[in-house]
Amino acid sequence: MNKHPVALAASAVGGYKALADILGVTKGAVHQWMASDRRVPIEHCTPIEQATGGVVTRQMLRPDDWQSIWPELIEPGRSDASDDVQPPVGGIKKDSKMARASAVQ
16 A cells, blocks of 8 residues: 555654644644545645655645646656547548548658
């Protein structure tokens, strides 16, 4: 089982209390961020990344929305969503737009 990024951060800095102190929040708040319906607040992600020396990243803390929050972290030439057009399963129908597009190349 993978350890939650908040738990990894706490381990990296000496415990949940230490992490809470670094962030200026309560230990209870840190524990709440591990609930499935909670997220680490944006303003705490960079300080956690810095406090852990990069062991825990902003991408780990906010996996669903980090690209829109910190677009500068997206590596050039890399995208999580592919823009490749793939033929449908079973191949391309001879008279389809996809077949005509393939023939042009």
